Amino acid sequence: MSVPYLIDSCSLSGKTVLIAYHIPKQCVSVRDATTRRVIAYVKDILLNSATFIVYPKGRERVLKERRKNVHAFIRGTVCCKEEIGNALSWKKAYYNPYVTETFIDTISFVPLTSASLIYCNGKSVYYLY
Template sequence: MRRESVIHKPLNLVDGQPLLIAYHLYKKCFSIRCFHTRKVIGYADRIIVGNARFLVSHSGRARVLREKMKNIHAFVQGEYQADLQHAYLAYENIMEAYYNPYKVSTFVDKRTMTPIHDAQIAILDKGRVYYTIAHG
């Protein structure tokens, strides 16, 4: 089922723009930051980025474990690609990523629980993260 993105704050993104994306617990959507400034530039229910990397601050995770209170320390870094945003993605090898600071120390494949560090495309949709990797 195709689902249109809901943008909570207008985004003025350009192709190739590097972004950092994290899930916003209170707004129940994704918080989108400029990679260079680290400032929030918008919010969306759905965004797709290319050349994705899955980042976890180990000191941020340690603080979560110590204080038992969540903080923003895990991101998907990627490049904005306008042509991907409205396309229906029907990749054969889409997998779901998973991160829970109490259970794993890095993003992992949800099915196999093996660590993942990068992906060709990351699809952040309705609080979940999906990814696909290049073959060959």
Template sequence: MIHLREEQTIEIGQKIRVYRNLHKNMFSIQDATTQRVIGYGEGILLENAKFRVQKKGQDKVRKTQQKSVHAFVVGEFAGIKTEVSDEYEYIYYNPYTTEKFVISLTHEEIDECKSCFLIHNKCYAKN
């Protein structure tokens, strides 16, 4: 489910940027062009997703040991899902132990995927 901010909309195919919001315990959704938060939600499905980590932000987190937003999934909004299917692989990013997003089972770095699903503060990818 997605909760949009007042007077904000989201369309299928719209390019968005998503990150984990630790204060709200869900994902924040930004318009990729304006970088303004347009809403919050779970079960977000993205197509043509790219996984981005800002190096300066990562360095700051490692130095100060304080969390800050510096890792995103950027892609085209494709709708809402409620369950993870078997075709998706769990991926994660940990600023203290990984340089980029990685596939949990293989520990291989992943930069992009055809489809990405974000739910329950976790990220899943499918190629």
């Protein structure tokens, strides 16, 4: 079965997923949180009740081999842009295994573990508490 490429993320609304940036396709890879299988690729996605996940062993492997692997995810429930209001003050999150051990806020450098809302557009991740 082929995985849908660059679908509208609203079609996944209500589903609990794991997301990560897919370097070769330059988009967001969406995995089913239960099976961990890739179910779609999207340009952007909105998640509520999100958790930032970095697997330490995977990060250690990146540092040792100096080669990227998928070891950092954001877990949450997909929602549509129409389900949230406008004029929200988003903050930007950042993760680089060579620089940080976990996702951090780009301004305060505070480690992030969860957020009420996440908006991911390609490599950029924005969040609300």
